[in-house]
Amino acid sequence: MSRTVYVNGSYLPEEKATVSIFDRGFLFADGVYEVTAVLDGKLVDFAGHVTRLERSLNELKMELPVSSDELLEIHRELIKHNKLDEGAIYLQITRGAADRDFVFPKNAKQTLILFTQAKPISAPKSGIRIVSAPDIRWGRRDIKTVQLLAPSLTKMLAKEAGKDDAWMVEDGFVTEGTSCNAYIVTKDSKIITRNLSNSILHGITRAAVLKLASELDMEIEERPFTIDEAQQAAEAFVTAATAFVNPVIEIDHVELSGGKPGPVVTRLSQLYIEESRKAAI
Known part of the structure; x- marks a missing residue:
């Protein structure tokens, strides 16, 4: 069974998720990301990750494209859709798609994607x-x-x-x-x-x-x-x-x-x- 992922407002099967070839994340690495751990189906240090996300965006002269409450809801929906008990949720925000130019585009719509990764993270570690x-x-x-x-x-x-x-x-x-x-x-x-x-x-x-x-x-x-x-x-x-x-x-x-x-x-x-x-x- 494929994962359900989030792309720009839509929840999709991962094989149907696409991003423009002109996305600046692809062309310039013009974007930021966060990874939030999930334990027992719940998010670890979520508020801290959002605070750092907003700081990273600000340093690149971008804004959070949704509210922090909406972002929390997206995370929870992905946990529910994918029945994620333990693992992580990856989030990426880019400046969006625009014709290739080193100068920041003025009216590009930011790209927001999230996906889950199921993996054991709380087991004792041998080093x-x-x-x-x-x-x-x-x-x-x-x-x-x-x-x-x-x-x-x-x-x-x-x-x-x-x-x-x-x-x-x-x-x-x-x-x-x-x-x-x-x-x-x-x-x-x-x-x-x-x-x-x-x-x-x-x-x-x-x-x-x-x-x-x-x-x-x-x-x-x-x-x-x-x-x-x-x-x-x-x-x-x-x-x-x-x-x-x-x-x-x-x-x-x-x-x-x-x-x-x-x-x-x-x-x-x-x-x-x-x-x-x-x-x-």
């Missing part, structure tokens, strides 16, 4: 192995745009090395993973993660996990760190909308926490999932 790679992305990583070729190339570099992902490095310091924020845990259980700036995506899961860690009276330090410092850490992990809290057990061939998830990351992961289930809408 990932990563390599480091140069950060070759553009300078505005704080905008969640659809121009993802650089992260895709970097992810493939990791896969070709037989690893799960890569941490990108700029000026000697880790920025983030290909689709996640990066953290290390010191031997005295301090969490270190890069401070917010244009250099990294302002992760919704990042904000929720740091809030949870703060409520647990865990020490947090927001600053850049190097691969060498990460290799000497007690533990490491990443966060993302559908990865939640995912342990990192190897960095550039150096194992952490005995090659298995450590106690701090394991606790954070369990608590984050518990709290997400309670707060999902």
Whole structure:
């Protein structure tokens, strides 16, 4: 059975969904996206994703084409149509279709699409192995745009090395993973993660996990760190909308926490999932 997807006001079977070849998302990567996790048929951190979506749109001089209430209803309808219990909903907004020109079109109608992805996301995680790679992305990583070729190339570099992902490095310091924020845990259980700036995506899961860690009276330090410092850490992990809290057990061939998830990351992961289930809408 095919999925039901949403395209510009209509719910359609995925095989009947189309977008213009002149869409600027296709021609210029002129668009933004969000991915919202679904647990027990409910949306995780939905308000945070909408807030970031509106910020990304504003940075590209676009507006949300529907109200936040309408957007919530579309998400819920897709969950219902697809009987989605666990997984994610992908949303993309582009500037719309117009004849190819680098100048923004004045009267193009924005394109809004959403679709579901059913996959297990709450199961305990055994941890990932990563390599480091140069950060070759553009300078505005704080905008969640659809121009993802650089992260895709970097992810493939990791896969070709037989690893799960890569941490990108700029000026000697880790920025983030290909689709996640990066953290290390010191031997005295301090969490270190890069401070917010244009250099990294302002992760919704990042904000929720740091809030949870703060409520647990865990020490947090927001600053850049190097691969060498990460290799000497007690533990490491990443966060993302559908990865939640995912342990990192190897960095550039150096194992952490005995090659298995450590106690701090394991606790954070369990608590984050518990709290997400309670707060999902």
